[in-house]
Amino acid sequence: MKNITTIAVLIMALGATLFVTDKSVAQNDASRANMDNLVRGNAVITSPIRSMGVAGTPHFNDSWLMTDVTLSNGQVLENVPAKYNSYIDALEIINRADTLQLSNVLVRGFEMTMFGGDRIEFRNRVGTSGDIDQNSYLQVLYGGEQAGVYKRHVKVVREARSSGTGYGVTERSASVEPRETLLFKDEHGELHNVRLRQRNILRLFGDHSSDIRDYARSENLDFRSEADFVKMVQYYESLL
Numbered sequence: 001m002k003n004i005t006t007i008a009v010l011i012m013a014l015g016a017t018l019f020v021t022d023k024s025v026a027q028n029d030a031s032r033a034n035m036d037n038l039v040r041g042n043a044v045i046t047s048p049i050r051s052m053g054v055a056g057t058p059h060f061n062d063s064w065l066m067t068d069v070t071l072s073n074g075q076v077l078e079n080v081p082a083k084y085n086s087y088i089d090a091l092e093i094i095n096r097a098d099t100l101q102l103s104n105v106l107v108r109g110f111e112m113t114m115f116g117g118d119r120i121e122f123r124n125r126v127g128t129s130g131d132i133d134q135n136s137y138l139q140v141l142y143g144g145e146q147a148g149v150y151k152r153h154v155k156v157v158r159e160a161r162s163s164g165t166g167y168g169v170t171e172r173s174a175s176v177e178p179r180e181t182l183l184f185k186d187e188h189g190e191l192h193n194v195r196l197r198q199r200n201i202l203r204l205f206g207d208h209s210s211d212i213r214d215y216a217r218s219e220n221l222d223f224r225s226e227a228d229f230v231k232m233v234q235y236y237e238s239l240l
Contacts, residue, residue, distance in 0.1 A: 056176035058087035058155050061112065064094060070108045082110065084122065087155035087176065089136055104135045126150055129183075129191035138183065142230045147237040148185040149194075149230050153178065182226065184233065187240055198223040201232070208239050 060083075067082035069091065081094040091102045091110055109123040121140040126148070128134075138150040160174040182194040184204050192204055201223050202209040215221075215235050221228040 054157065054174050054176055056155075058085055058176050059092075060084040060086040060153050060155075061114070063115070065112045065114060067091075067093075067110050067112045069093070069102070069110045072106050072108050074108075082112065084110075084112070084137065084153075086137075086153040086178070087157075089133075089154075091137070104137070109137075109140075123150070127185045127189045127191040131193070132183075132191060141226070142233055144234065144237045146187045146240045147233050149233050150183045150185060150191070152181040152183060154181070155179070182229075194229065196224045196226065196229060201229060205232075205236055208236055211239055212236055 062083075064081040064083060066079045069077040069080055069082065071077070077093075083092045084090075085092055085101075090104060091107060093100055093102060104124060107124055109121065111119055111121045113119055121143075122137040123140050123143065124137055125134055126136075126138045132138075132152065136152065138152050141149040141151060143150075155176050156179055158175045158177050182196070184192045184194050186192065186204070194201065194204070198213075202213055205212045212232050212235065216223065216228070216232060219231070221231060223229070
C-alpha cells in the first residue's frame, strides 16, 4: 500500500518553488519594462507553488488570464498574464520565463479578464475585521463609497484518507478545496460575515432594516440570493 502523504508534507509541497516556461503568453514592451523595474526594486519574489500528489489547484483561476494590476503607488501594469493563488493569498504573474509572486503590500488590487470577456475585480486592504488580515484580496461584488459587498476566496488542503478493510482498502489523495465567505462592508469600514437569511441580513442594516425589508418586498428580492443581497446593499447606500 502506498504511503499516505501527511498534511504537513502537503503544506510544504504547496510552498515549494514553481518554474514556468510557458513562452506562448505575449507581453507588450511597456508591461515588461514595468515588471523589470519591479524585479530590480526587489518587489517580486519567486512564487512558492508546486502540487505534489495533491488533487485540485491552489489557484482561484487555473489558467493564465490577462490582468491589470494596480500598485499601491497608483501605477498600473496592464495586460499582465496572472493567476490568483487563493491558498497563500498572493498574485502571481509571468515575467519572461519566470513565475513571480507580487508582494501584497505593494498591490492595491487587480482586475482579471475571464474567458468569455467577464471582468473580475479583486481589492486589497478593503476594511477592518478580526477574521481577515489587513492585507487580503477580496473579490468586489459591489464597491460603493460607503458600503460594499465582497467575497473572500480561500483554498484549504483536505488530508488524504483511507477507507475499507483488508484488501478492500481505498486510498484517496489529498485535495485542495475552495471555501468562500460573503462579506458586507458597513459605513464605518468594518467587514461582517453574511449569512443569506432574512433575519441575519436585516440585522446588518441596523436602523435601516425596516427600509430594506420594505424594499425587498416591493422588488420581490430573495434574501437567499447573493445577487439580490447586492441590490439591497446598493439601496442601503442610497439611504446613507
